[in-house]
Amino acid sequence: MRFQKTTEYALRVMVFLWNHQGELYSVNRMHKILNIPYKYLGRVMHTLTGAGFLEVQQGKMGGYQINAQKSQIYLYEIIGAIEGLDSYERCVLGFPECSDENPCTLHKIWSNQQPGLKDMVYNVCLNDLGAEYNLKY
């Protein structure tokens, strides 16, 4: 019952770039600031770029920044690009053959929590996350 670590990495770097728009940041700079393994962050950046969240400039002095055409980025977009949204669209366990009439043992307790989690994933965007904290990252 936890988010994937890679998802937190992705959100961390996206929040960072969101709050530093207009400047290019290389993986080398960011991995120190955000405390994420260098090479692994490189792969995450590649994924996030492929998902359309970022603009890249290759070569010396290059780096990443938020895609200027993005006026909002919701958590579900990022989570979807990294670990998928199955847990929120279906359920934690995700048995394909289940329903209210044919539930697994966790259905009752989960169906109480599902809406809140779904709401937080679908209705929170990067602005909401970054504003409230003075992130060290």
Next chain:
Amino acid sequence: MRFQKTTEYALRVMVFLWNHQGELYSVNRMHKILNIPYKYLGRVMHTLTGAGFLEVQQGKMGGYQINAQKSQIYLYEIIGAIEGLDSYERCVLGFPECSDENPCTLHKIWSNQQPGLKDMVYNVCLNDLGAEYNLKY
């Protein structure tokens, strides 16, 4: 963001035995009824027995049943025996060095959901789970 599959196995078999108290069930019988791999269920049963939830009778005609001294079994006990309770006692990400003043990017949204999840894990017991459904299992 999902429970471990083994946790669902454990809850499934515990609910089943809870609702069939006073009779011994072998792994061979249960794995067919509950649709859990035979050998894997055997290991889960061994773990659950070690945690004190079950009484065992070895040998022919043997099997498992709920420990008669248990008048209630809460979900946190079972989850704790299988995958641990770190996610509920600490948080989804569980960084040791975090706090409200030093949060990770997910702290805000998670701290909205944490109480509800914690409540469901700590205040729901097997009676609550089994009563509501006509489980095929």
Next chain:
DNA sequence: TTTAAATACTACTTGTAGGTGGTAAATAAT
């Protein structure tokens, strides 16, 4: 006493998230 059916235990296999390392290609500074 023999046999069948059960748990107990150990080792192995598989799939995947997380992480490491090396190199090719791009590109700005020199």
Next chain:
DNA sequence: ATTATTTACCACCTACAAGTAGTATTTAAA
């Protein structure tokens, strides 16, 4: 042009959850 710094890409490694296989041990029925 050369060099340094960067992304892009590919192959591999590691840890762990999930699942498989086989055997020793226990025990009741026959």
